[in-house]
Amino acid sequence: MTAESGASLLLVGCGKMGGAMLDGWLAAGIASRVVVVDRAGLPQSVAGDARVTLVSGADALPEGFVPDVIVLAVKPQVMEEALPSYRALVRPGTVFLSIAAGKTIAWFERLLGEGAVVVRSMPNTPAAIGRGMTVAVPNARVSAAQRDLSDRLLRAVGDVAWVEDEGLLDPVTAVSGSGPAYVFFLVEAMAKAGEAAGLPADLAMRLARATVSGAGALLDASVQQQAADLRKAVTSPNGTTQAALEVLMAPEGMQPVMTAAIAAATRRSRELAG
Ligand SMILES: NC(=O)C1=CN([C@@H]2O[C@H](COP(=O)(O)OP(=O)(O)OC[C@H]3O[C@@H](n4cnc5c(N)ncnc54)[C@H](OP(=O)(O)O)[C@@H]3O)[C@@H](O)[C@H]2O)C=CC1
Ligand SMILES: O=C(O)[C@@H]1CCC=N1
Secondary structure, eight states: OOTTTOEEEEEEOOSHHHHHHHHHHHHHTOEEEEEEEOTTOOOGGGTTOTTEEEESSGGGOOTTOOOSEEEEOSOHHHHHHHGGGGGGGOOTTOEEEEOOSSOOHHHHHHHHOTTOEEEEEEOOGGGGGTOEEEEEEEOTTOOHHHHHHHHHHHHTTEEEEEOSOGGGHHHHIIIIISHHHHHHHHHHHHHHHHHHTTOOHHHHHHHHHHHHHHHHHHHHHOTTSOHHHHHHHHOOTTSHHHHHHHHHTSTTSHHHHHHHHHHHHHHHHHHHTO
16 A cells, blocks of 8 residues: 555445444545445445445455455444454454454454454544544554554544553543433433423424534534533523532532443443453
């Protein structure tokens, strides 16, 4: 691969996350060729793109195809069944880039062999609009050029942080990997509470959606301010917000619930290691 020619990629699993990442790579022009393995077919967004070839399984890869990166984007529960078919592609020049929750670098080395070059990462679904957050950790065999290529692939769909301590990937998964679901649930909960307070259901949902997305955009635009500062700016002394925050910020309020939720997701990520 050269910077001009672009990378040659094998994408194993093209569902919600794999499909979002594929869109990002094609839009950024990082990939010259992407072979996709997925029984369900290609997403509509990439149909007809000459750089993309769909195959039904590892046994149907194009003759002589040697990918720079193999992106592993199947569910953790099917990874063990899927992975051995790609063992023949292990070589120093090919990076196995996993986005699967829980599955550790040691687990991949066990199934692929000690020589495997592995990056374990955890993205999130805002990647679908180029606003993802990914944390990645390399194994010892990843070269500087391979780390750079992996970084460019992940950065095509949002921000990227690299860490050396793989143990951090479980709480990372709990905070940013699963995190979008908590925010969407917040919308649902606010809408339901608005209904309970007397709003019509459609107006309550419209207000909840607009408030969460507007607050997210304000947070994004307020690089100099902490989230706590933005919260304080809404909170008039002895006003309505203060009344609500006295409930949410009480010792038995939202913080212990969020801490317990993130601890549960962290535990589940560790269990998925298998
Ligand atoms: N969704 C999310 O928010 C995030 C997910 N992840 C991780 O991304 C990975 C994928 O998750 P997600 O995209 O949500 O899941 P999806 O189910 O949407 O995508 C997985 C895709 O892989 C296909 N597939 C199943 N078995 C194979 C196989 N043997 N070879 C090739 N393709 C196969 C599935 O097809 P079929 O449906 O026919 O089985 C499906 O299209 C998981 O490991 C998850 O932990 C990481 C961060 C965030
Ligand atoms: O729920 C899951 O297991 C995956 C990983 C992070 C987000 N979705």
